[in-house]
Amino acid sequence: xxxxxxLISAAAMAAVGPSGAASTGxxxxxxxxxxxxxxxxxxxxxxxxxxxxxxxFLADQADRMTVAVQLGSTGPYQFMVDTGSERTxxxxxxxxxxxxxxxxxVRLHSIVGVGMVNTVxxxxxxxxxxxxxTIDAPMLEAANIGADGMLGVDTLKSQRILFDFKAxxxxxTPSSEPAESLGDGTIVVRARSRExxxxxxxxKADNQPLAxxxxxxxxxxxxxxxxxxxLIQRRMVGAPETITIQSVTGATLQGEYMVLKRLEIxxxxxxxLAVVFADxxxxxxxxxxxxxxxxxxxxxxxxFERVSIDFSRKKLRVKMPxxxxxxxxxxxxxLMR
Numbered sequence: 001x002x003x004x005x006x007l008i009s010a011a012a013m014a015a016v017g018p019s020g021a022a023s024t025g026x027x028x029x030x031x032x033x034x035x036x037x038x039x040x041x042x043x044x045x046x047x048x049x050x051x052x053x054x055x056x057f058l059a060d061q062a063d064r065m066t067v068a069v070q071l072g073s074t075g076p077y078q079f080m081v082d083t084g085s086e087r088t089x090x091x092x093x094x095x096x097x098x099x100x101x102x103x104x105x106v107r108l109h110s111i112v113g114v115g116m117v118n119t120v121x122x123x124x125x126x127x128x129x130x131x132x133x134t135i136d137a138p139m140l141e142a143a144n145i146g147a148d149g150m151l152g153v154d155t156l157k158s159q160r161i162l163f164d165f166k167a168x169x170x171x172x173t174p175s176s177e178p179a180e181s182l183g184d185g186t187i188v189v190r191a192r193s194r195e196x197x198x199x200x201x202x203x204k205a206d207n208q209p210l211a212x213x214x215x216x217x218x219x220x221x222x223x224x225x226x227x228x229x230x231l232i233q234r235r236m237v238g239a240p241e242t243i244t245i246q247s248v249t250g251a252t253l254q255g256e257y258m259v260l261k262r263l264e265i266x267x268x269x270x271x272x273l274a275v276v277f278a279d280x281x282x283x284x285x286x287x288x289x290x291x292x293x294x295x296x297x298x299x300x301x302x303x304f305e306r307v308s309i310d311f312s313r314k315k316l317r318v319k320m321p322x323x324x325x326x327x328x329x330x331x332x333x334x335l336m337r
Contacts, residue, residue: 066147067170070126074098077148079127081161081170082217083309084282084295085152086196088125088135089248091142094149095120103136110247111222111280117249127151130159130172144250150217153196153311160310163216165302175312182306182319189266189316194286198314203294204264206234210292212265213282214309214316218297221275222255227292228277231260245278253278263300268318274299 068076077094087108090100103119122135132155142148162171162180173180191198191214200212208230215222222245223231240256247253255278263270275294283289301307306319 072124079149080147082150084215084217088152088155090137090149092139093142109285112247112251113281158312163307185320187267191314215295221297222295223275223277224283224293
């Protein structure tokens, strides 16, 4: 059903001060260690109405992404891109305005729990070159979504998404087409599919193995209680601060906001990663509540210049910032040209 959409209060974000970089302690060269700012700077807004093969996106107040889509002959409308959601969702307000036909009620899974919601039939949805017919989309309040709708993995399967954070663009192409080059310093991480979501298993926090779920619909990365317990034992997180997480349904969940000193994913290490630890329903839904797991949100993905997510090939590719350019000799096995 539905992955997580998370809203974090600005006060909670601002309360986290800068911390020093963690020592490497591994065989990954320093140039591949990227220190994340605990408080993210929002990029300047650009025109999100562009309908081309490379679709411009806007960063909203929660630092997620929205892209312009056409619904039949109307639009464009701003839909959030959520790789953590199984279903494409439309706001109740937009569905009513368009007079869309009622669908069947469905059980919707959010970060808080499970509940029944009404659906409507979207006859046609088009984004860039991608056109999808007849979507039975759950309806949620626009104020809770933060956009006109959300694009889930049901509309993204068999596709490859490229987020270019430097250019503020996103492109979607079929996975069957040759992959675009991200340039030197590209790292490839293999993934597994679980309930339509991509899960990275080549990940560690202080040598603690964990599962990492890609979730572009979440402003901040979310860790489960099992990961929190393991990291506190190893003193790998800073002092916690209690905050409230709000789901797409409007329900809330208490969490603890901390800064994770070190996270390794494939051939790259992130330091000072902002994480909210909470007993989110998503982990139970995916069968990851009994092992350390993390929903990797936008605060982590924006550490890279480019991020390519290939659902069909189950592959994540990231382009390191120029300040972390690749060493072709030392990391030849981890790089793709």
